[in-house]
Amino acid sequence: MSIPSFVVGIAGGTGAGKTTVARLITESVGESVTRIPLDNYYEDLSHLDREEREAVNYDHPEAFEWELLREHLRALSEGQAVEMPQYDFEIHNRKDERVTVLPTDVIIVEGILALYDETINDMMDLRLYVETDADVRILRRIKRDVIQRGRALEDVIDQYLSTVKPMHEQFIEPTKKHADLIIPEGANSVAVNLLEEKIEAEIEGEGTRTWERGSLEGELGERMSLEEE
Numbered sequence: 001m002s003i004p005s006f007v008v009g010i011a012g013g014t015g016a017g018k019t020t021v022a023r024l025i026t027e028s029v030g031e032s033v034t035r036i037p038l039d040n041y042y043e044d045l046s047h048l049d050r051e052e053r054e055a056v057n058y059d060h061p062e063a064f065e066w067e068l069l070r071e072h073l074r075a076l077s078e079g080q081a082v083e084m085p086q087y088d089f090e091i092h093n094r095k096d097e098r099v100t101v102l103p104t105d106v107i108i109v110e111g112i113l114a115l116y117d118e119t120i121n122d123m124m125d126l127r128l129y130v131e132t133d134a135d136v137r138i139l140r141r142i143k144r145d146v147i148q149r150g151r152a153l154e155d156v157i158d159q160y161l162s163t164v165k166p167m168h169e170q171f172i173e174p175t176k177k178h179a180d181l182i183i184p185e186g187a188n189s190v191a192v193n194l195l196e197e198k199i200e201a202e203i204e205g206e207g208t209r210t211w212e213r214g215s216l217e218g219e220l221g222e223r224m225s226l227e228e229e
């Protein structure tokens, strides 16, 4: 019998620690986890020039291609591979290439609005909201955007005040009510260890969801067979 993947959502404000939590779980649990960054599902803005793309509100739900994410999650949790878009923060747009993502026992969807879409929330088995104070989050974001993404401090501050903060209050923070668990501070080792245990138990437990990874590698896009227990 087919057993769908265990789908985990990790939401929270910018700089809250979502990516870190997702990365720690993935590193600990291993190959059976696939990470789906919501950033990869920003709308394709190739029809806009760079200046117009810089002015887009990237914290509004309309910035994302929800239907594509729904389709991909549905496909992955049913055992089909998908071609996931890749996002480039330098050019404020998708890259030309896509990456083939194989179905796995566990799928982690991670991003500011990971708990926003009702259909996607219904597909999730575990919904997490990472909660970190706004002052800590903006300091982390300034460090990341200025040092790693080469953005000007003035621009980072302007963007924070004009869109990031108001959208957080209007759309992101309210999704906390959809969470099963709230994780304080991001890479909080007690919470992360408990999550790792929960996810490992899901993989190893009764009715194991065991995708035969190798069986798909030669015939990508084909439906996978499930290992009978």
Ligand SMILES: Nc1ncnc2c1ncn2[C@@H]1O[C@H](COP(=O)(O)OP(=O)(O)O)[C@@H](O)[C@H]1O
Binding pocket: 012, 013, 014, 015, 016, 017, 018, 019, 020, 021, 140, 185, 186, 187, 188
């Ligand atoms: N509990 C924590 N304590 C200290 N730093 C943390 C903690 N959690 C995350 N960080 C750091 O904060 C920064 C932002 O974390 P990240 O996971 O990228 O946030 P998000 O994906 O929510 O934007 C990273 O440099 C990360 O190492």
Ligand SMILES: Nc1ccn([C@@H]2O[C@H](COP(=O)(O)O)[C@@H](O)[C@H]2O)c(=O)n1
Binding pocket: 013, 014, 015, 018, 019, 039, 042, 058, 059, 088, 089, 091, 092, 093, 111, 112, 164
């Ligand atoms: N071209 C873009 C696209 C998105 N952003 C910002 O990314 C933030 C979401 O990612 P986190 O890892 O911080 O959760 C979001 O707040 C967008 O403002 C951007 O700056 N440029």
